[in-house]
Amino acid sequence: MVSRRGSSGGPDPVALIEIDLYGDLMIAASSADEERLSADRIDEVLRVVPRPESSAEGGGGG
Numbered sequence: 001m002v003s004r005r006g007s008s009g010g011p012d013p014v015a016l017i018e019i020d021l022y023g024d025l026m027i028a029a030s031s032a033d034e035e036r037l038s039a040d041r042i043d044e045v046l047r048v049v050p051r052p053e054s055s056a057e058g059g060g061g062g
Helices: 013-031 039-045
Strands: none
Touching (some): 013 039
């Protein structure tokens, strides 16, 4: 098998972080009482830090 990230062949640190976060979401979802996780609960699990209001101005929302 040929490594796509150079010759080191080591693990991709970004991929490992994503896998860890996905695992955290799976654990939260499996232990939740409700059928789906709310957006606020997902942000809490993923440790999302809200942006200050001044940074969000003119962003167009989403």
